[in-house]
Amino acid sequence: MSDQFEPSILAFLCNWCSYAGADLAGTSRLQYPPNVRIIRVMCSGRVNPSFVLNALQQGIDGVIIGGCYPGECHYTQGNYLTRRRITLLKRLLEYVGIDPRRVQMTWVSASEGGKFAEVMKKATEEIRKLGPMNQIKRSNEW
């Protein structure tokens, strides 16, 4: 065991593209860091900024949101709406002094198992360098 910092990363993946991409990465036996925990959502448009903030409160070091490429959303516009939201959220986080690299968004299609593995590797390395996220970590029980 090396004693380097292992970040915990939460990935919200959309059912139709990114999750299928992650699935393909798995069935193709591609390696990607085990730091990433996946939550499947029906559409990246389901991701409320509260989810992201709540994850950071609970000790997650970085959040990745994966959606379909623009124009390919199963629900026509979900990924476009999330793009606006996450752009704003990142600006807001940066403004209060939380590193915006802790929240990332990416487009992965169902056929891109390779890209999925690459994105996760890159994000994990980036967040590992940032170190543990303890600015807003929750210590209270109530």
Place this chain on the structure above:
Amino acid sequence: MVEGAELQQEIEKIFDTSDVQYIIGYSTDTGGFIRIPFFAKQKQDVAHLIFSPFCVNNLAMYLKQYEGSGKIGIVVKGCDCRSVIQLITEKRIARENLVIIGISCGGVIDQKKLQKKYPTIDRSIEVMEKDDDFIFIMKGEHHQIPKKELVLEKCLHCENPTPLIYDVLLGEKKQSYGSERYSDVRQFEEKSLSEKWKFWETQFNRCIRCYACRNICPVCYCTECSAEQLNPQWLRRSVTLSENTVWHLTRAFHVAGRCTGCGECERVCPMNIPLMLLNRKILKEVKDLFEYTPGISVDETPLLTAYKPDDPEDCIS
């Protein structure tokens, strides 16, 4: 300057000609210069209505109580009118159910600045406007002070002193006093991440989570706020840095693209947290990124329910 008599006359006319349930306006507190919101329900109440540069409240807040039937009237300044427009855009209230009494505003007085200037202020103070000055009458003495020294921060670069929509307009149409450049936000952005966090950490640590900022906000009208929701519980009750930060980020984000920058949240904050610094950042980003300004047109689609295929993509890695 808008005279009380002129205002009362117009409002009487509205009571005569249309079937308004009530008209929301300003009245005098029991003693002194503080102006309070007043609901005129019948013609006899009209005598209580006034307007002066002490009328700082954003009355659009009271449209939150509107239950969806009948007509109501509201007295608005230029900035308040933007909140009303935003509520119409969001279909919170229909334009035809509103009688808007617009007041061309010459800036309103920041009570904190006034009390700083006159620590032993007499509550019977009276104020008049004269061009770019306020004239205060205290104990028979006249004091003439430039408006710039006493008005609220938002008034200094107010772009819409005259309401953008109205049924009746009182006072002469005014030009904008300047244009919003967000210099304070830009200055703050220059700091490093750790400096920013150090600043906000002290600010958020002081928050007592009284939710006054939420309750006064004209666009915070959810029947159940996520701050009080128990299942799922997004925000815990403890007043700690973690929960406070998330509360303020959630609040700021919830009003993103809807906040018109009326500044009521900062005005009512008992701990003097600079909430406008946060809100104005969003206003600026929304303008820069999406060319959107909330509350200027009733035909606009709310920012976060719309998209353009070529929106900026710098969040994508």
